[in-house]
Amino acid sequence: MGIVVLTMKASVIEMFLVLLVTGIHSNKEMTKKIKRPKFTVPQINCDVKAGKIINPEFIVKCPAGCQDPKYHVYGTGIYASYSSVCGAAVHSGVLDNSGGKILVQKVAGQSGYKGSFSNGVQSLSLPRWRESFIVSESKPQKRVTYPSTLTYSSSKSPDAKAGKCSFVTHTSRQNSHGAKPGIQKQDSPGAAFQDPLGADVGLGFIPKEELSTQSSEPVSQGDPNCKVDLSFLIDGSSGIGKRRFQIQKQFLADIAQALDIGPAGPLMGVVQYGDNPATQFNLKTHMNSRDLKTAIEKITQRGGLSNVGRAISFVTKTFFSKANGNRGGAPNVAVVMVDGWPTDKVEEASRLARESGINIFFITVEAAAENEKQYVMEPNFANKAVCRTNGFYSFNVQSWLGLSKTVQSLVKRVCDTDRLACSKTCLNSADIGFVIDGSSSVGTGNFRTVLQFVANISKEFEISDTDTRIGAVQYTYEQRLEFGFDKYSTKPDILNAIKRVGYWSGGTSTGAAIHYALEQLFKKSKPNKRKLMILITDGRSYDDVRIPAMAAHQKGVITYAIGVAWAAQDELEIIATHPARDHSFFVDEFDNLYKSVPRIIQNICTEFNAQPRN
Incomplete structure (x- = not known):
């Protein structure tokens, strides 16, 4: 009997061990099967602003082509949340224009954002903004979980278009003084909006007022590192033709965008010349790049001869006056654009302009060929006109199609106030x-x-x-x-x-x-x-x-x-x-x-x- 009992106990123990081993093996198999899902890096477009994304820290993939000036960036190093995420990454040097992955971290708003030109991107200045962000290489931090799907502040997000909507629940609470509930904008400095019925705001609901305010772009005060008063003398003569005149206008618009126009930075006016010069708008007419670009689009061609000397004299006598917005403490710069060559003399007019403190830049497009030089009234006119002959103040562009390549170089030079020697006269230096x-x-x-x-x-x-x-x-x-x-x-x-x-x-x-x-x-x-x-x-x-x-x-x-x-x-x-x-x-x-x-x-x-x- 005792032997039977012992045999049964042994069998029970043996079964228990078998079950235990089987359970452990099953758990291992289960563990193998229940792996953590692989992290998928969300992709965003170049125009996505950091303020539209609710997540405080995230990794994203940017496409190529975010160096384009239409994707606005505000600040240097620390960027206002109204900036393009990918544009900021290119500006900071974390990415090049071919795109890639980046780490984005939200930080507190700043009292001011300084614009600068870096890595082919002109960032703009901004007095203040309620939220900022920084970008760095996409190295995940330890013990930080990054979202595979981003949460956006409205249903008008890239995910929403793809059918993967991520909404934000805005919960309204009545405060201790019985004030009506309201919601705080995700990307607006200090503004709050109230639901007129005092009810809780539902999933994905954004008041109409907020949407309209979010879409309005902050107005830059201008780049303080480029405080110059700038006049563009554009060629409106008949010989330039409509197509090249349009290219010239696009060049001006690109300059206006790259300069970051504003009262604390550069101001820009335009004079068009033909037989006679005329001011299209002066220094105080448009105080930001957006308005200036709109005004440039509306310029119509005047026609006539290419009287550049007369135009320079006009600018010297009338353009840089206090009544026209001249600020006195900012260097005066005149950029003269010439299709081919002038039909009058420019040396004397330019000398008087320089002695008045105006820095003369010349951009000559499609200069005279060897068999055309006999028609040029004043040979070597550009070198006679500018302040220096070392190439700093003059550009010779072979073709109108290549004009756009000079935008960044010209912007860099007109903003280099230490080298603008012509603004120094015998009476102020x-x-x-x-x-x-x-x-x-x-x-x-x-x-x-x-x-x-x-x-x-x-x-x-x-x-x-x-x-x-x-x-x-x-x-x-x-x-x-x-x-x-x-x-x-x-x-x-x-x-x-x-x-x-x-x-x-x-x-x-x-x-x-x-x-x-x-x-x-x-x-x-x-x-x-x-x-x-x-x-x-x-x-x-x-x-x-x-x-x-x-x-x-x-x-x-x-x-x-x-x-x-x-x-x-x-x-x-x-x-x-x-x-x-x-x-x-x-x-x-x-x-x-x-x-x-x-x-x-x-x-x-x-x-x-x-x-x-x-």
């Missing part, structure tokens, strides 16, 4: 230091006359912290800094400071004064400024002037020596920059000082305009 003899021989009355002479010269210049700056040193045996270049930044303040200079009285150590001015005044001059020293004395110096004067010349300080009464002519010529005849002046008495002002100003400007600016 210098640091001028007056070195004034206050010795006993001058006397109080004559010293006031000298100060009036200093004021008369200062009045001729455009004075600001970015234009011409004025400083002054008074000397006897000793030296005194009356005011430095950074002390006053307006013309009234400078003139008042000159009036307040007190007469010192003492000996005449001109050499020591020059050395002091170099150390205490011109050492603080800006690197990109012309340095002018205007020294006024009425007698021979008690010390040597040769070594200090030579030091001034070696340091690039252009020195004008003004002698009165008993001043030594040979000493003035040593002090003055070579040639001395252009930089040294002598008057027999203080009351005649004012007569030399026009010639001094003329010589300063002649010398400035004669310098090569390559």
Whole structure:
């Protein structure tokens, strides 16, 4: 009996073990069968904005071709959620124009977004937006689950079109003050909309007001890194023809898009020329790229000859005025487009434009062939017209069909304000230091006359912290800094400071004064400024002037020596920059000082305009 019981127990144990092993094997088989579903990367179009996607973090695949300027991007590095996701990825350098996978992470809204040109994409500036995002390479983060299907803020999503609708439930709650329920827009700064019936908003419901607001594009304030006042002189002559005129208009529209027009950035107007020029619209007519492009589309061709010189003169005299929107502090740029060659002369008109502070760019399309050059009124007209001859200011395009290739290059150049040398004139580009003899021989009355002479010269210049700056040193045996270049930044303040200079009285150590001015005044001059020293004395110096004067010349300080009464002519010529005849002046008495002002100003400007600016 005991043997039977033991045998039964053994059989039971054996069956239990068999079942256990079978169960484990079955579980393994089940585990093999129940694998996690493979992650499918959702694909989006180039025009999908980050704000339309609810998911806070996701991986997506972008198609090729998202470098197109019609897919707007706002910001640099951190992008406003109104931006094209894929456009931002190309701008940031994560993708090239062939597309690919990217990781997108939502972050907080920014108080401002800075536009920039990067990787073939011009991003726009924006004052603020409620939500931002960043893009990076599609490396999944650990312990993060990424959605295979994106959730969109409205039913008008790419998934919805494919029959895979993903809706957002907006739940309304009554707040503690009994306010009516409302929903918050997914992509609008701070705006809220209420359901008029006070009921819960159902699946996928978006109020009409929200849809209309979401579709309106934010208006950029313009790219602050490209603050220029820009005039395009377009060729409307009969010879260009309708087809090429249309290509020219498309080129303008592309420029308008790439520039990111706005009050804090570039402003652009258009002048069309034929027999006579006419303003199509000025700098203040259109304050964003969208409106500007619409205006360009409406331009009609004028016809007539190709009088480019007349058009440049027109722009110089009338276009860059305050009434037409000229901002004063922004460089003035005129881009002249020419089909073939002008029918009048451009060199003199361009020179006057440059001396007025206008940066002239020339785009010549389909230049004269060898057998046509006999008809060109002014050979090599483009090089004669522009500020420099190193290729920076001129484009020679072989065919109208190739014009679009110059868009980005032109935009980069007109925005390079450090290289726009033509906006610097003889009256707005210098640091001028007056070195004034206050010795006993001058006397109080004559010293006031000298100060009036200093004021008369200062009045001729455009004075600001970015234009011409004025400083002054008074000397006897000793030296005194009356005011430095950074002390006053307006013309009234400078003139008042000159009036307040007190007469010192003492000996005449001109050499020591020059050395002091170099150390205490011109050492603080800006690197990109012309340095002018205007020294006024009425007698021979008690010390040597040769070594200090030579030091001034070696340091690039252009020195004008003004002698009165008993001043030594040979000493003035040593002090003055070579040639001395252009930089040294002598008057027999203080009351005649004012007569030399026009010639001094003329010589300063002649010398400035004669310098090569390559």
